[in-house]
Amino acid sequence: MIIGSTVGNGTVVMCNDIGAIRFYAINNVTLLNVIWDRCGNPVKSSVAPGGVFVNRATLTVKNCVFQNAKSRALYINVATASIESSAFVDNYAGALHVSFCDPCTFTGNITFKGNSAVRGGAILAGNHTYMYWINAFINFTNNDAELYGGAVFVDLNFPCYFQVGFFRDVTNTVVSFIGNQANTGNSFYFGLAVGCYVYPALLMYPSQFHYPGNLSEEIGTTVYQLQLFSPAVCINNHLTSNNCTVGDFMLGQEIIIPAQVEGFFGNIAEPSQYFVSCIQNCVEHSLSGDDVILIGDNYLRGISIIGKPLLSTSTTSSVTLKFTLIRNSVLIDNDLLSLNLVVNLTTCFSGFEYSVKQKKCVCYDRRDGIVRCNVVDASIKQGYWFGTVKERATVTICPNNYCNFTSCNLCIGFCNLSRAEHDQCRAHRTGPACGNCKPGYVLPFDSTDCIPNSRCSIGMTTLLMISVVLYWFILITILIVLMNYSFLVGYAYGIIYFYSVIDLLYKPVSNDTLFKFLSILSGFAKLIPKFLGTLCLTDNKEWSGIDQQFFHFVHPVAVAIILLTLTIAARYSVRLSRYISRSIIRAICLILLLTYTSVASSSLELLQAVVFEDIDVRYTYSSPDIRFFHGRHAFYATIAILFELVIVIGLPLVLLLEPFLRRRISFFRLKPMLDQYQACYKDRYHYFAAYYLFCRQAMLIVAYSGVSNYYDRFFIIQTLSIVIVIIHALALPYKNKALNVLDLIILLIASFIVTFNVTFTFTSFQSTSSGWVYGVVIFPLICFAATMLIINMDKLKSCLVSKHQEHAAGEFDMVDGRGVPLLRLEDSNPASV
DSSP: OOOOOOTTTTTEOOOOOOOOOOEESSSSEEEEEEEESOOOOOOGTTOOEEEEEEEEEEEEEEEEEEOSSSSSEEEEEEEEEEEEOOOSSTTTTTSEEEEEEEEEEEEEEEEEEEOEEEEEEEEOOOOOOOOEEEEEEEEEEEEEEEOOSSSSSEOOOSSOSIIIIIIEOOOTEEEESSSHHHHHHOEEEEETOTTGGGGGGOOOTTEEEOOOSOOHHEESEEEEEEEEEOOOOEEEEEEOOOEEEEEETTTTOOOOOEEEEEESOOOOOOOOGGGEOSSSSOOOOSSSSSSOOOOOOOOOEEEOOOOOOOOOSSSEEEEEEEEEEEETTOOOTTEEEEEEEEEEEEOOTEEEEEEOOOOOEEEESSSSEEEEOSSEEEEETTEEEEETTTTTEEEEEEOTTOOOTTTETTTEEEEEEEGGGGGOOOOOOOOSSOEETTTTTTTSSOSSOOEEEOOOOOHEEEEEEEEHHHHHHHHHHHHHHHHTTTTHHHHHHHHHHHHHHHHHHHOSSOOOOOHHHHHHHHHTTTTOOOOGGGGGOOTOOOHHHHHHHHHHHHHHHHHHHHHHHHHHHHOHHHHTTTTTTTOOHHHHHHHHHHHHHHHHHHHHHHHHEOOOTTTOOOOOOOOTSSSSTHHHHHHHHHHHHHHHHIIIIIIHHHHTTTTHHHHHSSOTTTTTHHHHHHHOOOOGGTTTHHHHHHHHHHHHHHHHHHOOOOHHHHHHHHHHHHHHHHHHHHHHHHHHHHHHHHHHHHHHHHHHHHHHHHHHHSSHHHHHHHHHHHHHHHHHHEEEEHHHHHHHHHHHHHHHHHHHHHHHTTTTEEEETEEEEEGGGGGGOTTTT
């Protein structure tokens, strides 16, 4: 028994924050007329968790004051207690903690004022604590908790209801709550309120409890259920897993479902105080039939669900929503709920999009003139693709050979949009701008047509490797033969230009034999084995369009390295020099002449981006599913920029500005190469060496400039081809007249090919005229072969004449009609010579 003075307010026990008064295993503890000041120190919590700590005892407290404690002022554990006419004032870690206290009786005037804690600013009641508030007047004033229960926090499992349960008796008692505050439950908070719904009839609030405001603000519990209203009327709680049928919604429509959060006692949380926080997969989700979790950090006035494209016009999706609740930026413990929604998604027809304002499908019109609609059908301008990217309807220019334009009306330049989006794509392609292969298909070695992945076997890979090695061997052999002719640079300008751009001049909508033939010729002219197009590698599922384009750099670089290596080796080997020219200058000129177009086209295509309307992210042209300058494309694009600056732009500029630069910069190293490149032109037309390169670059720029309409693009190419012919006809730049005539014929054929393509490709005339078109296409090749034959015949004839004269004269020379032995230097004495 600790009994203070009955005179005044009592005896002050000043603890000075040094620790606690600890009563352990004592039958009866009586505290009477004592003021406990600054008892308890959180540093000493291992000794006792409270300022006055009573454990395994029977406690009686009367006319006492507990104040200014830095841990729980009074901590009662495994005991019975009677508290009468006492006060708990200004304690910094809570006033009273009771756990396993039965009974715990309060009588008389009891005051809890100005106490604060994380949970239960005044009282924190643990499991198996039962309150008897009899003949008492209890006042909770200005207590606060950082999280839960400004006045009282009840942490128990069962029962959770007020009466009969936690409060066993409240006879002749008045409890007043004034100005208490907490994040949740200003007056009361029941932490583990599991099972409260079992006794709905017993959810009674004692009439003796007086609260200052809204009951839902004063009494808080963990969240028991999320109640949804129209258009989905259902309740989801901890025990039931109701399926809430939301109803029919148009794809792209934002579904706002009004909702409210309810506690175990039916108390409704204010919507403005809670917001939904996504737990997993919080960025993007698809209503594709499996699971969807798309919840933003918005106040819980509704739940937003947004779908993404489906292959069918209507489907039913079972959607699982998982979320947690946060109030005033503080996570509410144990509030994980899941909610199953059944959503019937109906898509708009292709070419239409759902309008949130009009609440119906409307024709896509964010880019004028691209999409045209009537009641249920839509058509798209030829060369464009319509679909969904990042949950938005959008259009873009379709990459070459990706989209299917066979159903297009060429007279008006529009294509019918099928109700199934994938019908826009050709050759088993799918995805945004038809940039992917369908499941079960892969991209082959050098073709835009997707093929079944079953074709990519080990045998196919072996065949591919053998074909590449054989191609390199044949190509190197041909180049070695051509290097022995000084005429090559001059005679080859026209034919190499022609077959480098031929695949740009003739572009049928559907594949035909002529196009494949032209592709092979174009591949040889650019050192790219186009005939390997349908072969594939094993495990090439990640092989994409940008990988194809970058691989076009490999062949020219590999051939260049092999040819230069052999040329250098020939300078040190007499036997090798009999077959291979030792001129590095010729090798470099030949390589630049052949590889210029492949390097230029691959660089331009790797640096070309696809822009989707209203989408702020750019994607690569060859692989519209890969972000521009991200991942491996960043490496590819960097190499492409270097090739573009050094070869594609640098070489023509040096050739063009050579007379100007010669006067200011030493061209000791470059002059032989420039002379070789320009030797066939008249002196005043040396710049024509750069002219042919610029012509190729101009053709490529038009092809990759983004001109989507088929006729528009070929009209520009046709005009450019005619301008090139006129310039050549007016200049006649070659020194050799035959070369002027030959190149003029070649350029005229190029103009004819592009004109034929525009005019007759989609008519029956094409099928009846393909024979003589083949003849026109191979005419430059025939001319080149004939020229080679004539030159070789002249060379062979000159060689035979020399050998005949040598044989006829023998080893004698005729001097004054007499045969005089011919002096051979290698047999003579150098000194005598």
